Amino acid sequence: MKLFNKITIVCSFSLLFLSCGEDFLDNENKRYATKDQIEEVGNTSPDAIAAILEGMLNGVYAYTTEYQASHDVFSYMSVGLAGDLMTEDIAQLMNHWFYYDYQIDNRNATYRRVVQAWTTAYTIISKSNEVIDKLSSDVTNPRLKAYLGQALALRALGFHVAIQRFQQTYKGHEQDKGVPIYLTSQDDSPSILSRASVQEVYDRIIKDLNKAVELLDGYSRPSTAMINKNVAAGLLARVYMTVEDWDNAAKFANMARQGFSLMNIAECAADGFNDINNKEWMWGADITGETTTMFASYFSHMCTYDAGYGGAVGVYKAIDKRLFDQIGNNDARRKHFKVPGDVVDNASSLPEVKAPVYTNLKFKRVTGWLADYVYMRAAEMYLIEAEALAHQNKNTEAANVLKLLMDNRDSDWNRTSVTVEDVFLQKRIELWGEGVIFYDYLRLKKGVDRTYDGSNHLEKIKLPAEDWRFIYQIPQTEIDNNSEIKLEDQNP
16 A cells, blocks of 8 residues: 555544644644544554554655645755755756755745745644654554654654755854744653754754654665655754764764665666665655645756656756766766767657656656655765765775665776765766755855856856855745744855
8 A cells, every 4th residue: 555545544543633624734623633632542542542643744845745735846856956046056957946946046035936835844843743743752562662663753854954954054153043832741841932043953853853763773674665764864964964973974874874785887777766665765755646736846956758748848957067077977877867879859659768868767757746755865974974084084884885775877987095085976977957956065064066068057157155046035924923033144
């Protein structure tokens, strides 16, 4: 059974406790399932309480792929794609959806993209809090522990998206104004409705994720569409990289990748990055006939092969020429892009022939708009571990870890020492277009330069690191509705 198909069953079962539908987690519906009521049910029927909370938790997962009124707004992956388009790495070859993001000019308080990013992050937080508020932190039932662990990890994910999009990176900005911290009656501290400091936000994220790793120990998930201990550890590794805790970043990245295999060279070259059953996917969204958002989807914008914007409409996403030129001649990942010298024929019906050079061929079509979304792959964990070691000048150890990945990507790669920049280059190639790399630009304090000779970018922009154009303003709607955030608290 598909994960999200269970929601209908659960909602029918728990009609006395909560109403089913788009708003079944909003504040008004809390009266249907108070903590006391749930505990009372749990005392006599643990399976009943588990079923109720499973439905609520599945609602959080379902939200991460939800269409939100516009064809460039489809929850979590649209936030990631908007970020990646603000780097050097993706060239958008037509002025269309996401073009203002590509121009790095989509950050003002009243803009749709800003509101969407805030809404996505805080809806994930709010829906996760609905689950957290129903469970004591010292819960012992294995199923309930797993639900609490997943909810804490999802809440941490929401906070991490928010703090990275609405304030400069952690290092050097610890005491700057971050984002509100909305918590529950079960948490060990009260909510902070004002702009909590960057440090306070990251302290909460790290606390949530460490607890999630603990709670999820021994949990065997039914689907890769759910968070387990490995995924929680992977999220924690990402956060420790942001706060520059290199030891813990390496530790949790290593923990996260245990039990996952890497695609080999042939598999990587041929893969469509569209199937949650891929052996190196740690976490993703299983897109079904019920959950697909068709034209308003990640694959509509990224897939060169389908009837969406990135294919039939011709809003191609291409790799930056300078980045492509650094991919080895025998690297499997060259197959993810149209190489220079290949025929370009606009009259052809074949996407790989019709598309311009450097166009991505990485994300391939699945019939019926059923291509799955990748949120985390094991390859990223090797890269995090290697980079964390390189930051500590353990360059040989870093090369040894990176080689485990590169043996499955490029038969010519045989480095015995690597730097942080070496690892960053491989991460840009490996995770191209997956909604991850923009956050690495921010934490590594990288600028953007698309103005070099021979650039294939339509928007030839050059911005220094930590330019405020990379960071969104707080949405005007939040300032209007939150009395704890004033106009003077706004980002430049």
